[in-house]
Amino acid sequence: MSSSAITPRSSLRTIALCFVVALLEGLDLQATGVAAPHLIREFDLSPAALGWVFTAGLVGLLPGAVAGGWLADRLGRKRVLIAAVGLFGLFSLLTAHSASYAQLLAARLITGLGMGAALPILIALSSEVASRELRNMAVSLTYCGVPLGGACAALIGMFSVMGEWRLVFYVGGVAPLLIAGLLVLWLPESRPAGSHPLSLAQSANALFGRPRGRSTLLLWCSCFCTLMILYMLLNWLPTLLAGRGLSRLDSAFIQVLFNLGGVFGVLLAGRLMDRQRSLLAVALVYPGMLLALAALGYVEQVQLLYAAGILAGACAVGGQLILYALAPRLYPDDVRATGVGVAVAVGRLGSMSGPLMAGQLLAAGAGVGGLLVATSPLLVLAAGSVAVVLRFEADA
Template sequence: MSTPSTVRTIALCFVVALLEGLDLQATGIAAPHLIREFNLSPAALGWAFTAGLVGLLPGALAGGWLADRLGRRRVLIAAVSLFGLFSLLTANSASYTQLLIARLVTGLGMGAALPILIALSSEVASRDSRNMAVSLTYCGVPLGGACAALIGMFAPVGEWRLVFYVGGIAPLLIAGLLMLWLPESRPLVSRPLTLSQSTNVVLGRQQSRSTLLLWCSCFCTLMILYMLLNWLPTLLAGRELSRLDSSFVQVLFNLGGVAGVLVAGRLMDRQRSLLAVAMVYPGMLLALAALGYLKQLHLLYVAGALAGACAVGGQLILYALAPRLYPDDVRATGVGVAVAVGRLGSMSGPLLAGQILAAGAGVGGLLLATSTLLVLAAASVAMVLRQDSRVNEGEPC
C-alpha cells in the first residue's frame, strides 16, 4: 500500500469520504434551525432526514453498476459533482418542498460515490492490507461528520446554511482534483456484464447465502447508525444540554467513529474479524443506553465516543467484508447492492425513531427496538465471516 499511485488514490478516496460524511450529517446539524425555518413537526423533520437517504439507495445501485461498466474514475467524478451542486441548492431552498428535492438529489450523488470508494481502495491495496485501506478511506466519513459538528458549533447563531455551503463548494473543487490525479483502478473489460448477468453473479450459487446474510446485517446496522446520526442532536437538545455541549458530544461521536473504523480494520487484517464483531455490537447497545439515561456531562461525552466507535466500526466491518465476496468484474456492483440494502435500513431508522418518539415511548422505546436489530446484525455478519474464513484459508475466531 506504499506506491505513490496507491497512496494518492486512497488519499483522494479519503477526502471524498470526508465530504460525504460532512453532508450526511449536515441535515442533523441543521435540524433545530430547520424546525424553526420551515415550521416542521417531528414527522416532517423525519422526512427531511429521509429524503437524502432515499436518494442514496438508487444512487448506490446505479453507481456500482455504472462503475463496473464505464470505469470507477469517470462515475466517481460525476457523483461528487452532483452531490456538491445539490448541497448548494439545499442551502438556497425557499420552501420545504425544495428542501426535500435538493436532499433527494444530493443523496443520489452520495449514494453513487460510496461503493466506488470502497471498491477503489480495496483494489489498489495489497491483499494483507485491504481492510486497512478501506478503513483509511472510510474513516473520512466520521471525520467529515466531526467537521459538520464543528461548523454547527462555531457558526453564527441561526446560520444553518453554512454547513451546506461548505458541503457544496468543497466537492466541486475536489472533482477537479479527481480529474487530474485519480487513476483508473483496473482496465475496463471489452465486453462488460449486463445488469442481469451482474445480478446472476452476485446472487449465484456460491455467493447467495453470504450475500443475503450481508444484506441483513447491512440493513440492521445502518438502521441503528442513522437513528443516531439524525436524531442525536435533537435528543441531546431535549436533555437540556447547551448548544456547545451538544455539538461536542457529536464531535466525540465522530472521533470515536474514526477510532472504531481503524481498530476494526486492524483486527480484520490480523484475522480477528469475529473479535471485532464481538466488541462492536454489544458496545453499541451499551452506548445507546448510556446516552439515554446518564446525566453526568463527562459520562455523556464518553458514551458519545463509544457510540460512534461501535456504530461506525460496525459499518466498516461490513464495507471491508463486501469486496472480498465478489470477483473483479462485479465488485462495485456487489458492494453497491450491499450499500443500497443498507440504505433501506438508513431510510427506515430515522422514520422509526420519529414514530417511537412521537408515540411517547422515549429512549426506552428506542433501546427496545435497537436491541433486536443489534442481535440480528451481529449474528448475520458473524455467519458471513465464518463462511468467508473457510473459503480463504481459515481465520481464527
C-alpha cells in the same frame, strides 16, 4: 485498474483522494442533523416532518448506490465518481437556498443520489489498489473520512456565526465541486478486469449464484440492521440530547466525540480484520453499541455522556466498516463495485427506516426507552448475520 498499473505512489494518491471524497460525504450526511434545530424554526417543522427531511436524503442514497456501482463496473470508476461528487456538491448548495419545505426535500433527495453513487466506488477503488495484507486497512483509512467529515459538520455547527444554518451546506457544496476538478487531474482511470462488462443478468448471477448467494443475503441483513441504528443516531442525536436538557454546545461536542470515536472504531476494526480477528471485532462492536445507546438514554452526568458518545461512534461506525471491508472480499473484480453498491443500497433501506422510525416513536411519546426496545433485536440480528458470513468465508 490493472495490477500492472498500480504503483505505491498511485495507490497512496488514490486512497488519499478517496479519503477526501469520503470526508466530504460524511460532512454532507450529517449536515442536516447539525442544521436540524434551525430547520425546525425556519420551516416550522414537527418531529415527523423533520424525520422526512432526514429520510429524503437517505432515499436518494439507495438508487444512487445501485446505479453508481453498476455504472462504475461498466464505464470505469473515475468518470462515474466525478459525476457523483459534482452532483452532491451542487445540490448541497441548492439545499442552502431552499425556499420551501418541498424544495428542501427535493434538494436533499438529489444530494443523496450523488452521495449514494460515490460510496461503493470509493470502497471498491481503495480495496483494489491496496496489497492483500493491507486491503482492510486501506478501506478503513478511506472510510475514516466519513466520521471525520461528520465531526467537521458538528464543528461548523458549533462555531457558525449567529446560528447561520446555511454555512454547513455552503461548505458541503463548494468543497466537492473543487475536489471534482482534482479527481479529473489526479485520479487514475480504472476499469473492471474483464474486457467485456457483465450484463445485468450476469451480474445478478455472480451475486446470487453459488457460492455467494447465502453470504450476499446475510450481508444484506446485517447492512440493513446496522445502518438503521447508525443513521438513527447520526440524524437524531443532537435533537435527542437537546431534549434531555443539554446545551447546544454540549450536544454539538458529544456529536464531535461520536464522530471521533467513529474514526477509532474504523481503524481498530480494520486492523483486527487484517490480523484475521474479524469475529473479535464483531464481538466488540455490537454489544458495545447496545451499551452506548443505553448510556446516551439514561446517564445523567455530562462527562459520562461524553464517554458514551465516543463509544457509540466507535461501535456504530466500526460496525459499518466491518461490513464495507467485508463486501469487496466476497466478489470478483468485474462485479466488485456492483456487489458493494447493492450491499450499500440495502443498508440504505435501513438508514432510511431508522430516522423515520425514530421520528414516529418520538412523536408518539415513546422516548429513548422506546428506541432502545426497538433497536436491541436489530443489533442481535446484525451481529449474528455478519458472524455467519465470516464463518462461511473462513470455511471457503
